[in-house]
Amino acid sequence: MSGGVPQQLEFDVVPVESPTTPRPRRNGAPPPIRLGPRLALSPDEAAALLGVSRDYFDEHVIDELRIVRRGRRILVALAELERWLDRSATRATLGRA
Numbered sequence: 001m002s003g004g005v006p007q008q009l010e011f012d013v014v015p016v017e018s019p020t021t022p023r024p025r026r027n028g029a030p031p032p033i034r035l036g037p038r039l040a041l042s043p044d045e046a047a048a049l050l051g052v053s054r055d056y057f058d059e060h061v062i063d064e065l066r067i068v069r070r071g072r073r074i075l076v077a078l079a080e081l082e083r084w085l086d087r088s089a090t091r092a093t094l095g096r097a
Helices: 043-050 054-064 078-096
Strands: 068-070 073-077
Touching: 043 054, 043 073, 043 078, 054 078, 073 078
Parallel strands: none
Antiparallel strands: 068 073
16 A cells, blocks of 8 residues: 555455255264164163163163164163053052042
């Protein structure tokens, strides 16, 4: 700049829209898939959901449940836990009559 009047820069404001598809991650891995609600839990998760310890769950509950075993993996369906709770609650009220 040689002693003259400085020029003022002009900028255009352009709205930015979100992309319709997410960009891939930098490491090349695809973005995580969003799944619906879970259908099954591990025994630790099932015990926590019932509010009991894993030892109590193994000793008093798991033998009354239908479970899925694949290798060393055990899955307990949420519907099975609900069925067990309903059946156990019914049994408890029938015993008091």
